[in-house]
Amino acid sequence: SQKIEQNSEALNIQEGKTATLTCNYTNYSPAYLQWYRQDPGRGPVFLLLIRENEKEKRKERLKVTFDTTLKQSLFHITASQPADSATYLCALGNSGGYQKVTFGTGTKLQVIP
Amino acid sequence: DAGVIQSPRHEVTEMGQEVTLRCKPISGHDYLFWYRQTMMRGLELLIYFNNNVPIDDSGMPEDRFSAKMPNASFSTLKIQPSEPRDSAVYFCASSSSAINPNNEQFFGPGTRLTVL
Numbered sequence: 135s136q137k138i139e140q141n142s143e144a145l146n147i148q149e150g151k152t153a154t155l156t157c158n159y160t161n162y163s164p165a166y167l168q169w170y171r172q173d174p175g176r177g178p179v180f181l182l183l184i185r186e187n188e189k190e191k192r193k194e195r196l197k198v199t200f201d202t203t204l205k206q207s208l209f210h211i212t213a214s215q216p217a218d219s220a221t222y223l224c225a226l227g228n229s230g231g232y233q234k235v236t237f238g239t240g241t242k243l244q245v246i247p
Numbered sequence: 248d249a250g251v252i253q254s255p256r257h258e259v260t261e262m263g264q265e266v267t268l269r270c271k272p273i274s275g276h277d278y279l280f281w282y283r284q285t286m287m288r289g290l291e292l293l294i295y296f297n298n299n300v301p302i303d304d305s306g307m308p309e310d311r312f313s314a315k316m317p318n319a320s321f322s323t324l325k326i327q328p329s330e331p332r333d334s335a336v337y338f339c340a341s342s343s344s345a346i347n348p349n350n351e352q353f354f355g356p357g358t359r360l361t362v363l
Binding site: 223236240 | 356
C-alpha cells in the first residue's frame, strides 16, 4: 500500500542552525511534491512545490530536494529562527492536472533560542 | 479575499446527534476539499469536488458521512449519526486549476469536533 513517512518525533534545533526534515514514500510515483507549514490551531499553508524532473528548489531560507530514485524529499530551513517552529507536512501529487494530493503525517520542528 | 471560511470553529455534540460542518471556498476556486486531521492518522482527504461535482469520495469513512456542494460558494459535510471516533479537526480547502502552477491548496481554519 502507499505510504508517506515523515519523522514521527519532534525535531529540536538551536537557533541559527539548519533544520532538515525528511519525507519518504513507498509504492508511489508522484509527479510533484509539496511542503506545507501548519501552526497550532490553524490550517496548513503552502510553502514550496518541486516536480519530479527537478532536483532542487529554493525560496528564501528554504530549500527542497527531490530524489525519485531514493523516493525521498528533504526540506531544509537555513539560519533557523524561533518563528520557524511549526509542524511541516509533505504532500504528494499525481500527474494529469488533478489537484488531489496525499499528505504525510508531519514533523514538528522546535527552534530553540 | 477573506480566504476559506469554515463554521462552526468548534462543535461539541453527543453521540448519535447529527453534525453539519460548513465551508465557503475562495471566490473563483473550482476545487474544494474536505479533510480530517487526527494525531493518529494525520491529515486525510475525505472527498473533493470540481465545479461542484464530487470527483472522489473514496476517503469518506462510511455511510454516516455525506458531503454536498449545491453551488460554487458553499459546501457542507454532514455526519449522521455522530460517534466519539469522529472527534477530529475537519478542514476545508480550495484551489484553482487556473493560474495555479503550484497546485496550491488554501485551507480554512478548521472545525474542531468533539463527540461525547
